[in-house]
Amino acid sequence: MGKKVLLVFCTLCVFSLPALGSGFPDTYAFGVRSLALGGAFTAVADDFSAAYYNPAGLAQFTGNRVNVEYIYASPQIDVQTLDGEDLIIRLSNGEVKNNPTEYKGGTGLDLRIPIIGLAIDINDVVNLPLHCELGLAISMPEKSDVMYRILAYPPDQPHFFRYGNDIDRIHAALGIGFELVKDLVYFGVGGQIMLYGDGKIYIDGLSIGTADENQNVVAQVKQSSLIAFDPSAGIMVTPFDKKLKIGFSYRDKEEVEIDPMPTVISVDGLPAANLGMTMGMNAFYTPREYSLGASYDFGPVMVSGEANLQKWSDYEYSPQDSAANASGDYFYDGDPDFDDTVNYRLGVEIKLNDKGSVMLGYCHLPTPIPDQSGKVTNYIDMDKDMFALGGKYSFMLPLLNRPMTIEGAFQYQKLKSYTVYKDGITGDNGGFTWQDQVSYEVSGDAYAGGVSIGLAW
Numbered sequence: 001m002g003k004k005v006l007l008v009f010c011t012l013c014v015f016s017l018p019a020l021g022s023g024f025p026d027t028y029a030f031g032v033r034s035l036a037l038g039g040a041f042t043a044v045a046d047d048f049s050a051a052y053y054n055p056a057g058l059a060q061f062t063g064n065r066v067n068v069e070y071i072y073a074s075p076q077i078d079v080q081t082l083d084g085e086d087l088i089i090r091l092s093n094g095e096v097k098n099n100p101t102e103y104k105g106g107t108g109l110d111l112r113i114p115i116i117g118l119a120i121d122i123n124d125v126v127n128l129p130l131h132c133e134l135g136l137a138i139s140m141p142e143k144s145d146v147m148y149r150i151l152a153y154p155p156d157q158p159h160f161f162r163y164g165n166d167i168d169r170i171h172a173a174l175g176i177g178f179e180l181v182k183d184l185v186y187f188g189v190g191g192q193i194m195l196y197g198d199g200k201i202y203i204d205g206l207s208i209g210t211a212d213e214n215q216n217v218v219a220q221v222k223q224s225s226l227i228a229f230d231p232s233a234g235i236m237v238t239p240f241d242k243k244l245k246i247g248f249s250y251r252d253k254e255e256v257e258i259d260p261m262p263t264v265i266s267v268d269g270l271p272a273a274n275l276g277m278t279m280g281m282n283a284f285y286t287p288r289e290y291s292l293g294a295s296y297d298f299g300p301v302m303v304s305g306e307a308n309l310q311k312w313s314d315y316e317y318s319p320q321d322s323a324a325n326a327s328g329d330y331f332y333d334g335d336p337d338f339d340d341t342v343n344y345r346l347g348v349e350i351k352l353n354d355k356g357s358v359m360l361g362y363c364h365l366p367t368p369i370p371d372q373s374g375k376v377t378n379y380i381d382m383d384k385d386m387f388a389l390g391g392k393y394s395f396m397l398p399l400l401n402r403p404m405t406i407e408g409a410f411q412y413q414k415l416k417s418y419t420v421y422k423d424g425i426t427g428d429n430g431g432f433t434w435q436d437q438v439s440y441e442v443s444g445d446a447y448a449g450g451v452s453i454g455l456a457w
Helices: 032-036 055-060
Strands: 008-011 065-081 111-121 132-139 148-151 171-181 185-195 199-203 217-221 227-237 244-251 254-266 273-286 289-297 301-310 341-351 356-365 384-397 402-415 418-420 440-456
Touching: 032 065, 032 356, 032 384, 032 402, 032 440, 055 132, 055 171, 055 185, 055 227, 055 244, 185 254
Parallel strands: 008 148, 008 199
Antiparallel strands: 065 111, 065 440, 111 132, 132 171, 171 185, 185 227, 199 217, 217 254, 227 244, 244 289, 254 273, 289 301, 301 341, 341 356, 356 384, 384 402, 402 440, 418 440
């Protein structure tokens, strides 16, 4: 199994596969510099991560750059019943978890994010009438032989919406920026890229009626396309000798979609057989986003601020969640009624000299999930205030005589505690899973840190 390059690894529930949401760039940041500035990067966009935040910003600089980065994130979240006991999670395949923070891959909810960034001057390759820069940002999975690892829960079982479902996901952002008016107007287009292809789904813990109740079942899957591309675009205006920058960007929603399909299984020692279910799922949902920001360089200090509108109201249940049971009743009808949100971000860079600077960042990130009290669903997410501190140092690399930059950043997320009351959410729904729900409390914090080494030529 570990040697399959194109595969989907799913720890899934047999009857229900909900879309889980929000990738790590939304939860933390896509790049160390943007992490240090609180994500207030739409009107800064001065490194490879502009491919994600605002592709227009790529055309601000010339030449070529490469960055190698590593971000480590560690949410410290506690979920307990009102009696102070661990909250038991019962999945529809019979698996029991002692706490929503349990996770089979990695260490708890911790996330490791290696990133490779490139910025290429197209004019070095092709003689164009206007300056053009290409940017690419690739985040690598925790395990390099797995394309996606999806932890899927029935919506009625408590599970995190932002944390714990990003491991082993290859994610890339590609952008190209054009200088339309020299030193004044820039435009860019790009998008987020996810790889698709022929592969397999591994289902852990599926009972097949043998003495071994945990046989590894392999479901054959044929996905529809090789690459999924979700577009983005941006514009940047830089008057007053580039001291003032005004940026606007649009980023389309992103989602892994596997259409409903009949499933064929094979188990070691047994002949292949048709599995009595049709699987279809969505995962890794991030919303359509509109960002407007401005930055101003005062000389010794640069200040950046922005607001991001995220269209979470477009979020829908996965196909299998809405499928009818044998009696014709729907497991989950309608949609979860998520709210659109506006994020506010602020970043400050203090320039110590021509080589080094200190960066500060703040972001308020409200949750799109309404109060889950009295509801069947159990999405766990919190309002958060994010504080960041970072630094940058540039120098000429000996021998190569090329400029090198080293950056570091630390982020602290203050998560808002809350209580979910589940009184009365009991009863039989045909043997499905939302019996015996209990009230619970959520509290905690999250931490992230990263380092970056960049070389320009």
